[in-house]
Amino acid sequence: MTPIHTGIAMPAMGSSPPRGILVVDKPAGPSSHAVVSWARKALGIRKIGHAGTLDPAATGVLVLGVGAGTRLLGYLSGDDKEYLSTFVFGIGTTTDDAQGEVVATPGASVDGSAVSAAMQAWTGDIMQRPSAVSAIKVDGKRAYDLVRAGHEVELAARPVHIAAFDLLGLRGESMDVPGVGPVAVSVADVRVVGSSGTYVRALARDVAADLGTVGHVRDLRRVRSGAFGLDDAVAADALDSAHLVRLDHAARRSLPWVEIGANDVAPIRNGVQIAWPPDAPTADAVALVHGDELVALAQRRGDRARYLAVFPADS
DSSP states (O other), rough: OOOOOOBBBOOOOOTTOEEEEEEEEEEESSSSHHHHHHHHHTTTTOOOOEOOOOTTTEEEEEEEEEEGHHHHHHTTTTTTTTEEEEESSSSTTTBTTTTTTTOOOOOOOHHHHHHHHHTTTTTTTEEEOSSSSSSOOOOOOEEEHHHTTOOOOOOOOOOEEEEEEEEEEEEEEEEEETEEEEEEEEEEEEEEOOOTOOOHHHHHHHHHHHTTTTEEEEEEEEEEEETTTGOOEGGGGGGGGGOOOHHHHHHHHOOOOOEEEEHHHHHHHHHHHOBBOOOOOOOOOOOEEEEEEEEEEEEEEEEEEEEEEEEEOOO
């Protein structure tokens, strides 16, 4: 089925709470949770979550679920994500990004063919060890909290898929490091398309190691999260319900979907398992839509529909 264009939800009438997907262009500085807090205040609803954290220093696409839209987030957070980033080879930090304490300054001068070859080795299905300063939990505590408390943290490698890892540019620079002075480094502009759970900071660290040096991320911008890109995003200081993407449009863009008949809508919302629509695709999650409503997410079980999430009628 051919996806349709993004639909903008109309502001809720009366006392009806807003619902939908809100795509935000997160600025550098605030955490993803802070952006969620801003959206809660701007839209007047507490039920808001996000699909995939961005580091405070990172910018770009942050997908928020609003109201009933939070039920979609679990099916959007696993989508691949695209980044533009700047790697610095020759300076290492505690966090593998520019916000960490500098721990090594050997400098570096590398050529493009060597960088491309090292990047190719980290493309496809790889095992990646996340940066120690990350939001991953260790024994119930965030890794970054353990590091800040003085503990040494070594996170286990985990599988991720890097669909694209492109070198866009390479240049030499001199960076002034406090207490050290100027350090000659190589700076690479890269594009990364990775599965959920990919740490671009770890890619910078690992590519640098393969080049015989150290490295870190200087800039990171997410330009796409699943089906949503910067063209869909609104500035963080302009959050309002007029920019909500309707649930049916978000589902049609992001998931396999099928149009169901009017007679199936009420039974689904009452928990009655309908016959699996004959023209429905087979997938882990299929959106059942009727007109401009997202009715449910479902999967096939035998000849019936098993509901993963049911969405109330617009009111």
